[in-house]
Amino acid sequence: MQQLSLALLLAIGCVAGTVSARAGGINERTNYFTLRGATLEELDREMNRKGPTTGVGEGRHPGATQVKFGGSVSYKPVASGCAVGRVDFNLRLVKILPRWTPPKSASAGTVIVWRTLSEDIARHEEDHAKIARDYLRRMEAAVRNLGSRGDCRAMEQAVNATTGRYLKEHEAAQRAFDTMEGREVNWRLKRLLRRNMDAAMSAGGAGN
Known part of the structure; x- marks a missing residue:
């Protein structure tokens, strides 16, 4: 049987420490890089020094x-010629x-700002993962529904064209998402910071 293999690597970064999970044909893990410092300025320098590159x-x-993305497609003879197996x-x-x-020397304000930023980073990367999961399902469905060809x-060739198209669309969707997020980043972080500061003040008041 003939087989098709495909792969697309979008981003490569530095890693340290691992948490893993597997579900069906999707393998996921999260790697962390450790930052050190007590102030926002120190954390910013650490991020610029240790953050992942693309x-x-x-x-x-x-x-x-x-x-x-990876995998294979097999083919089978049918009355009309050949179909996806x-x-x-x-x-x-x-x-x-x-x-x-x-560290103990970090101010409460620094902790709140960091939590706001780190939550938004994690949400952003999870949204990238969601886009990829969606395109995996869409690409599989499109290939399964190609019908048959004469041989x-x-x-x-039909499978190659279909997977190639979906991989390009996936890459474009990821770029469009980053563009949109970049336009909204200041507004989004200000809103999240205000929410976290209000929550911290409410918790402090409740403890008094």
Whole structure:
């Protein structure tokens, strides 16, 4: 039986420490890079020094998500020629996030600002992962629904064209998401910081 293999790697970063999980054809894990310091200025320098890179000369980032599609497609003879047999696609996701344990010298304000930023970084990278999971399902469905072709060479060409199109669309969707997030980052972080500060004040008042 003929087989098709495909792979796409979107981002590569530095890692340290691992948490893993597997579900079906999706393998996920989160790697952390550790930051040290007591002030926002020190954390910013650490982030610029240790944050992951994407491998395209854009410097370091507060977080990153590696996305790699893979798998195979088999073909079978049918009355009309050739059709897709088994579709076995998979997805590997590696989220790279910062980790900071506040020292005793860190101010309460620094802790609140860090929590706001780290929560937004984690949410952002999880949204990248969601986009990839969605495209895995869409690509599998599209290949399964291709019908038949006159021979298996033509069937393989149809599968290649379909997977190629979905991989390009996936990459474009990831770029569009980053563009949108970049436009909204200041507004979003201010809103989240206000929420976290209000929650901290409410908790402090309740403790008095």
